[in-house]
Amino acid sequence: MSSRSSATQTATSSAYAKRAVDRADRTAERPTKPPGISRLQDRVGATTEIPIRRPVGVKIATTRFGIHHYRRGPARRDTLAVCTHSGKHEETRSVTHIVEIADVTKRYGDANAVNQLTVTVDQPGIHGLLGRNGAGKTTLMKLVAGHLKPTSGEVRINGEACSPQRMSRSVSFVESRASQFNMGASSLLRAAHQLHNDFDDEFARTMLSKFELDPKKKYKRLSFGMQTMVSTIIGLAINTDVVMLDEPSLGFDVVMRRRFIDLLRESLDRHPRIILVSTHQMDDIARVADHLLVIDAGTLRARAPMSDIASQFASADDYFLSVLEGSTDE
Numbered sequence: 001m002s003s004r005s006s007a008t009q010t011a012t013s014s015a016y017a018k019r020a021v022d023r024a025d026r027t028a029e030r031p032t033k034p035p036g037i038s039r040l041q042d043r044v045g046a047t048t049e050i051p052i053r054r055p056v057g058v059k060i061a062t063t064r065f066g067i068h069h070y071r072r073g074p075a076r077r078d079t080l081a082v083c084t085h086s087g088k089h090e091e092t093r094s095v096t097h098i099v100e101i102a103d104v105t106k107r108y109g110d111a112n113a114v115n116q117l118t119v120t121v122d123q124p125g126i127h128g129l130l131g132r133n134g135a136g137k138t139t140l141m142k143l144v145a146g147h148l149k150p151t152s153g154e155v156r157i158n159g160e161a162c163s164p165q166r167m168s169r170s171v172s173f174v175e176s177r178a179s180q181f182n183m184g185a186s187s188l189l190r191a192a193h194q195l196h197n198d199f200d201d202e203f204a205r206t207m208l209s210k211f212e213l214d215p216k217k218k219y220k221r222l223s224f225g226m227q228t229m230v231s232t233i234i235g236l237a238i239n240t241d242v243v244m245l246d247e248p249s250l251g252f253d254v255v256m257r258r259r260f261i262d263l264l265r266e267s268l269d270r271h272p273r274i275i276l277v278s279t280h281q282m283d284d285i286a287r288v289a290d291h292l293l294v295i296d297a298g299t300l301r302a303r304a305p306m307s308d309i310a311s312q313f314a315s316a317d318d319y320f321l322s323v324l325e326g327s328t329d330e
Helices: 003-029 036-046 137-145 185-195 201-210 226-239 253-272 282-286 306-312 318-326
Strands: 060-066 067-069 101-109 111-121 125-130 152-158 173-175 242-246 274-278 293-297 299-305
Touching: 003 282, 036 201, 101 137, 111 137, 111 152, 111 299, 125 137, 125 253, 125 282, 137 152, 137 173, 137 242, 137 274, 173 226, 185 201, 185 226, 201 226, 201 253, 226 253, 253 282, 253 318, 274 299, 282 306, 282 318, 293 306, 293 318, 299 306, 299 318
Parallel strands: 125 274, 125 293, 173 242, 242 274
Antiparallel strands: 060 067, 101 111, 101 152, 293 299
């Protein structure tokens, strides 16, 4: 073999070896993703990594099972299904479950959606949040979840301030008319289970069976009531210290509403915590609630244990009307 051919082979081998080393270096530097996350990230586009202590940046558009992702453009209209920040790869749980809302106002232009509202919820149980349309129920829940920043005042969860820049890992929020990935219910539960240490898979699958939900049927092919139930089951099974359900019984028939009441009580019995439910079905929530809170025009009008209400009023509707008419004090 000529000396020129030998030199050419040596140079080629050296080039291949250098490229192999470069590839290995790039692979070593590449950030790793927690197991079970990559396929979900491929579905939603750019995402932040897990574990997280708080959202990175302020352009977060939606959250699903603890994954934060960004809108790609105005055509994307996904909504929040379950907002929680208790990722599977990092668990910090406080012993005390407490929601503190201190002199909070949320203003939109000249209108106050929430107006100097102060309330503390520090007892595990089911708390019904009652109010007319536009009373401020959903805005209040979004403030507690950290989706909105108060114009003034402060929200604290388990002693820690909560805001869009510092969402609490201890809160789950299931928003009214939420949507999910278009997967079967069983796949949605499996995804949630992968992302949360204390996800109660047994409870979630038992509830799917109890509500006769087809585990393989794609989410968008379910009825509106069944879609709501899937989101609610996931929100409860994640087992955060605080769970908030915004109008969870919308789209339910009478039978489903009764089963939903059983679902709330069973969830609380398995995992005592604060469950806050906003609803217009007042007598339904009265069957299971431990406390009722009434807000109107963004202010807290009254709150009372259900035992006291039951001893004075024939129904939750009567109590609610009495509060709005001014004949019941807080």
